[in-house]
Amino acid sequence: MSRKLALVTLADGADSGRVAELESAAALGQHLPGTVGGGHYTWDGIDEPVPSGFDDVADVDLVELELIDGVVADPSFAGEIKRTLLLRVEPDAPAESVAAFERDLMAMPDHIPAIVNWALSRVVGPPASRWTHCWEQEYYTLDGLKVDYMMSPHHWGLIDGWFDPEMPRKMVDLELAHVYHATDRSVLAAALG
Amino acid sequence: MIRILDELTVAPGQLAEVRQLMAEGYTAGAAERGMTLEHTWLTPPVELFDQPNTLVYLWSVPDAPAWWAMRGAAGRDPRVAEFWAEVDAHCVERQRRFLVDDPLDEGGR
Numbered sequence: 136m137s138r139k140l141a142l143v144t145l146a147d148g149a150d151s152g153r154v155a156e157l158e159s160a161a162a163l164g165q166h167l168p169g170t171v172g173g174g175h176y177t178w179d180g181i182d183e184p185v186p187s188g189f190d191d192v193a194d195v196d197l198v199e200l201e202l203i204d205g206v207v208a209d210p211s212f213a214g215e216i217k218r219t220l221l222l223r224v225e226p227d228a229p230a231e232s233v234a235a236f237e238r239d240l241m242a243m244p245d246h247i248p249a250i251v252n253w254a255l256s257r258v259v260g261p262p263a264s265r266w267t268h269c270w271e272q273e274y275y276t277l278d279g280l281k282v283d284y285m286m287s288p289h290h291w292g293l294i295d296g297w298f299d300p301e302m303p304r305k306m307v308d309l310e311l312a313h314v315y316h317a318t319d320r321s322v323l324a325a326a327l328g
Numbered sequence: 329m330i331r332i333l334d335e336l337t338v339a340p341g342q343l344a345e346v347r348q349l350m351a352e353g354y355t356a357g358a359a360e361r362g363m364t365l366e367h368t369w370l371t372p373p374v375e376l377f378d379q380p381n382t383l384v385y386l387w388s389v390p391d392a393p394a395w396w397a398m399r400g401a402a403g404r405d406p407r408v409a410e411f412w413a414e415v416d417a418h419c420v421e422r423q424r425r426f427l428v429d430d431p432l433d434e435g436g437r
Contacts, residue, residue: 286392291399292426300409301402303422309403 137259138326140219140269141181141197142312144174149191157192164217164316169281173312177219179322196221196312198258200269204241205254205327209273212252212321216274218284221258221266221312222298228306236297236306240270243294249274249283252323266312273323280315330395330428332363332387337380337421343370346383346418353411361401362394363387380420395426 143163145154157163163176174194181197198221224233237255244250252273258266274280284290296302300309338346355365369384389395402408416422 285396288392288426288428291392291395292428295399296424299399299402301412302424303412303416 137199137201139181139197139199141178141195142173142219142221142314143176143178143192144194144196146191146193153191164318166314166316167277170314171312172310173219173221173314177217177314177316179217180325196264197261198264198266198269199260200256201259202327203237203255203257205252205256205271205323206244207252207321207324207327209251210321210324210328212273212275212324214275214319215317216277216280216315217318217322218272218274218280218315219312220270220314222268222270223265223308223310224267225306225308232304232306237268239294239297243284243287243289244272246289247284247287249276249279251275251279252321252327254323254327265310271323273318273321277315330389330391330426331366332389333423333425333427334385334387335421335423335425336383336385336415336419338383339380339418339420340376340378342418343375343381343383346415349411349415349418350383350385353414357405357408357411358387361398362389363398364389 158165158176161178162180163178165176166173174196178195181195224236228236241253241255244253250272254269254271256269256271258264258269272280272284274284296304298307298309298311299305336346336350358365364387366386366388368386371382371384375381389398412422
């Protein structure tokens with residue numbers, strides 16, 4: 136079973152009234168400062184591209200996700216941070232390296248207790264999507280992401296080698312969508328439940 | 329302190345080229361990205377003519393934020409990946425490892 140997620144980018148000069156209308160019509164998570172490469176909102180559970188007539192939206196980067204694995208350690212999670220990383224493994228990456236990369240990512244919660252709920256998915260659609268994987272986590276605090284996750288030696292000392300252009304085993308495209316937003320509910324509990 | 333260990337296993341007859349590439353194409357940029365060159369080694373300790381030698385470069389950065397600053401700067405500069413591709417053309421293998429003090433080390437006792 137698959138689910139969908141979209142990264143929404145507003146048009147330059149988008150009308151604030153229309154934006155407020157969109158925010159109230161959809162489950163949009165407004166990206167916080169520090170987000171890279173993913174526009175203005177994460178739209179989890181999107182089922183329609185965008186309500187018709189929303190010219191204030193410049194781009195909806197929609198992906199269809201097929202779960203590899205995930206854990207909902209706290210089904211009653213009530214906030215505060217949902218983080219999404221969309222990435223593209225280079226097409227010539229060996230299958231065994233892709234499998235090792237996926238295993239490494241899924242080991243991160245064992246080393247970083249600040250990760251509460253998590254899911255790793257393959258992007259299975261649309262066919263033209265530039266992404267191959269989606270790595271999502273939920274944290275009780277922003278520091279859980281910005282300090283515990285980012286500064287963990289498991290992250291910079293092991294995982295990042297798949298992303299680092301100075302490392303021989305690098306195989307993830309440098310163009311990423313690293314986005315996070317405040318939330319008062321668990322997207323992953325609903326998705327994996 | 330985080331140390332960065334580059335091990336460049338150089339094809340026979342290519343040591344001079346790789347040394348020159350590192351000196352002229354990497355060291356200054358690495359310093360700008362916050363890396364301090366601590367030491368270099370050659371092993372085996374004499375240049376071989378029919379087998380590879382390994383050049384070892386030990387760098388350091390002060391801490392994890394400095395590591396990410398280094399990493400971010402390298403990611404934003406496409407010349408860094410191009411540099412390593414040029415080096416790799418002279419190598420049979422290359423590895424980069426990250427090292428920290430062993431938190432359980434008791435001075436070898």
